[in-house]
Amino acid sequence: MNMKRKILDLIYHILVLCGAFIMIYPLLWMIFSSFKPTDYVLPTAKQLIPSVWTLDNYKTGWKGFMGYTFATFFKNSFFISITSTFGTLISSSLVAYALQRLDFKLKKPLFILVLSTMMLPPQILMIPQYMWFRRLGWVGTYFPMILPYFFAIQGFFVYLIMNFIQGVPKELDEAAKIDGCSFYGIYFRIILPLIVPAMITSAIFSFIWRWDDYLSALLYVTKPEMRPISLALKLFNDPSAGSDIGATLAMSTLSIVPATILFLIFQKSLVEGIASSGIKG
Amino acid sequence: MDKKKNFRQWLGQEKVAGYVFSLPFIIGFLMFMLIPMILSLYFSFCKYDIQNPAKFIGLRNYINIFTDDASFWKALKVTCYYALIGTPLKVIFALIIALILAKDTKLTGFYRAAYYLPSIIGGSVAVAILWRRMFEPTGTINAILSVVFPGITNFNWFGEGSAIWVLIILTVWQFGSSMLIFLSSLKQINRELYEAAEVDGANRWRQFWKITLPLLTPTIFFNLVQQTINSFLAFTQSKLITDGQPNDSTLFYTLYVYKKAFPNMGKSQMGYASALAWIMLIIISAVTALLFWSRNKWVYED
Numbered sequence: 001m002n003m004k005r006k007i008l009d010l011i012y013h014i015l016v017l018c019g020a021f022i023m024i025y026p027l028l029w030m031i032f033s034s035f036k037p038t039d040y041v042l043p044t045a046k047q048l049i050p051s052v053w054t055l056d057n058y059k060t061g062w063k064g065f066m067g068y069t070f071a072t073f074f075k076n077s078f079f080i081s082i083t084s085t086f087g088t089l090i091s092s093s094l095v096a097y098a099l100q101r102l103d104f105k106l107k108k109p110l111f112i113l114v115l116s117t118m119m120l121p122p123q124i125l126m127i128p129q130y131m132w133f134r135r136l137g138w139v140g141t142y143f144p145m146i147l148p149y150f151f152a153i154q155g156f157f158v159y160l161i162m163n164f165i166q167g168v169p170k171e172l173d174e175a176a177k178i179d180g181c182s183f184y185g186i187y188f189r190i191i192l193p194l195i196v197p198a199m200i201t202s203a204i205f206s207f208i209w210r211w212d213d214y215l216s217a218l219l220y221v222t223k224p225e226m227r228p229i230s231l232a233l234k235l236f237n238d239p240s241a242g243s244d245i246g247a248t249l250a251m252s253t254l255s256i257v258p259a260t261i262l263f264l265i266f267q268k269s270l271v272e273g274i275a276s277s278g279i280k281g
Numbered sequence: 282m283d284k285k286k287n288f289r290q291w292l293g294q295e296k297v298a299g300y301v302f303s304l305p306f307i308i309g310f311l312m313f314m315l316i317p318m319i320l321s322l323y324f325s326f327c328k329y330d331i332q333n334p335a336k337f338i339g340l341r342n343y344i345n346i347f348t349d350d351a352s353f354w355k356a357l358k359v360t361c362y363y364a365l366i367g368t369p370l371k372v373i374f375a376l377i378i379a380l381i382l383a384k385d386t387k388l389t390g391f392y393r394a395a396y397y398l399p400s401i402i403g404g405s406v407a408v409a410i411l412w413r414r415m416f417e418p419t420g421t422i423n424a425i426l427s428v429v430f431p432g433i434t435n436f437n438w439f440g441e442g443s444a445i446w447v448l449i450i451l452t453v454w455q456f457g458s459s460m461l462i463f464l465s466s467l468k469q470i471n472r473e474l475y476e477a478a479e480v481d482g483a484n485r486w487r488q489f490w491k492i493t494l495p496l497l498t499p500t501i502f503f504n505l506v507q508q509t510i511n512s513f514l515a516f517t518q519s520k521l522i523t524d525g526q527p528n529d530s531t532l533f534y535t536l537y538v539y540k541k542a543f544p545n546m547g548k549s550q551m552g553y554a555s556a557l558a559w560i561m562l563i564i565i566s567a568v569t570a571l572l573f574w575s576r577n578k579w580v581y582e583d
Contacts (some may be wrong), residue, residue, distance in 0.1 A: 009386075012384070012386075013386070013388065016381060016382070016388075016392050017392075019378070019396070020391075020392055020395035020396060023395055023396050023398070023399055023454070024395055024398060024399070026399075026408075026411055026412075026415060026454075027398070027399070027402070027411075029411075029415070029421055030407070030411045042417075042419050042420070045419070045420055045421040045424040045425075046421060046424035046425050046427075046428065090305075091305035091306070091309070094302045094303075094304075094305055095302060095303055095305055095306045097302055098298075098299050098300075098301075098302030098303045099303070102295055102298055102299040102302065103295055103296070103299065104295065104296045104297075104298075104299030104300060104303075105296065106300075106303075107299060110303055110306065110307070113306075113310060114306060117310070117314065119510070119565075119569070120314065120562075121510065121511075121514050123514040123516050123535045124514070124558055124561060124562050124565075125313075125314065125317060125318075126535070126538070126539070126542075126558070127321055127538060127542050127551065127554050127555050127558045128317035128318050128320060128321035128555070128558065129313065129317045130542070131317065131320055131321060131324065131331075131551060131555075132313075132316060132317040132320055134331070135320075148309060148312075148313045150305065150309075151305045151306065151308050151309025151310075151312065151313065152305045152306040152309055153306075153309045153310070153313050153314065158306070182293050182298075183293070183295065183298040183302075184298070187302070208401065208402075208404075209404070211405075212402075212404045212405045212406070212517075214406050214517045214520075214521070215516060215517060219543075229406075230405070230406045231406075233406045233407060233410065234406050234409075234410075234521060237410045237413075245414065248410060248414075249410075249411070249414070252406075252407035252410050252411060253407070255405065255406070255407045256402045256405055256407050256408075259401060259402050259405070260398075260401075260402065263394075263398065263401050263402075264394075267390075267394050270401075271393065271397070271461055
């Protein structure tokens with residue numbers, strides 16, 4: 001009986017491991033191929049591990065195109081993703097506090113509006129927003145890619161933080177109020193320090209989504225020196241840029257490094273974040 | 282001095298503080314959603330190419346879309362096909378893997394991470410490029426397949442019938458977040474139900490159909506709604522991998538809207554694109570309403 005259990009367990013692990021390998025095979029292929037000499041990538045496509053290792057793809061890829069290296073594109077992406085994530089965290093947590101803890105007349109309708117923004121995806125807003133931002137003279141600037149996020153426009157984050165605030169004991173608010181603390185004080189001194197885990201989860205999702213955002217870059221970035229990594233990679237892969245498969249895979253690999261590292265470090269809070277309010281991904 | 286104090290007192294009231302804290306969202310909603318939507322509703326009744334002032338033409342755009350636009354119907358068909366096949370496949374995959382990974386072992390954390398990783402980076406341009414390269418005739422997919430099926434060399438994945446499948450495979454591959462949601466609801470199922478069933482002599486198979494599945498229907502519903510909306514809006518990956526080709530066989534609706542608004546050649550048709558976007562919004566609302574209507578037919582509630 002015990003023996004049979006052990007064998008069954010072993011079979012289970014082997015099957016699940018094989019599945020996991022198939023799941024991440026495309027990524028492994030990309031990573032390993034980026035270390036193959038570029039002429040070998042396609043002829044040895046079914047061989048995962050390179051027989052000759054080289055860093056040439058990274059050297060040629062990093063040089064970029066049209067006079068800008070990938071350092072510029074990475075810098076741009078970090079700038080956009082970090083500032084818009086910062087805005088998302090501040091604004092979403094303020095709104096979440098109001099909707100979870102404060103009592104005011106329009107609270108219910110506002111909450112419903114927040115939820116409906118989750119149903120109203122950016123692709124639908126693409127044309128309307130473009131026309132509006134054009135009127136405002138924002139095309140060609142980073143404003144459309146950063147400023148809206150300072151105004152809690154992603155209901156997902158408000159909702160995620162609200163759920164978390166719900167778990168903070170209300171007695172803490174009450175005690176602070178008795179001590180003469182205002183609502184603003186309560187937010188800064190009590191709520192904010194206690195919702196750090198939700199803020200981390202939100203920060204990571206926000207960062208990754210902003211990093212991957214190709215549509216806004218396509219619509220609003222007009223100058224080559226302002227291109228974020230998403231747009232730059234796409235252009236780098238185009239036949240007009242030479243389309244060096246090794247270099248493209250090398251830069252693609254580099255472009256997923258930040259998201260992968262964040263995922264590996266904060267895996268647990270991401271998994272819980274998705275599980276508890278379960279949207280997107 | 283007194284005025285300042287009064288103001289602070291006023292700000293300190295709960296009914297005022299509520300609005301102060303909500304202010305970012307109120308402004309954001311007006312500035313970045315409501316105004317653009319109203320603007321685009323107006324332009325959907327106009328002939329508008331961005332360069333020149335808009336000209337009001339009434340319902341002409343809408344009439345043209347429904348009566349004189351083969352690409353519109355094609356885009357609708359392609360999008361429905363993608364949503365109707367991709368979404369159920371994705372949710373079923375998510376459920377099966379969640380059931381398998383529900384068992385707690387020392388390696389479970391690692392397994393979950395591995396199955397979820399594609400969802401985390403799947404939206405990136407890097408993965409789109411990778412997908413295009415992998416499915417090329419000389420790419421790694423054909424190379425691996427030819428080991429098992431020697432006849433398959435140089436199969437053209439980007440042909441008219443199969444190109445959409447390249448995109449369906451890509452979306453199904455990213456079942457990770459649905460899987461995590463399933464896992465968390467699996468954990469919430471009361472163990473005693475299974476123990477009781479065991480006493481009654483129900484085997485594992487019966488337990489699944491009579492306990493697990495009914496109790497999971499709310500989660501299945503949630504995932505279906507979420508993923509259906511997502512698949513109606515697929516843009517980046519189709520733009521990058523196939524760009525609607527060949528012969529419009531992967532022309533997703535949002536891609537079509539984009540092409541009308543920002544064509545490679547010729548004039549932009551912003552008014553027309555606005556009308557298309559509004560039709561899309563109505564379709565999505567209708568599909569969501571339909572899903573919610575079907576809810577009490579099959580979703581279990583206690």
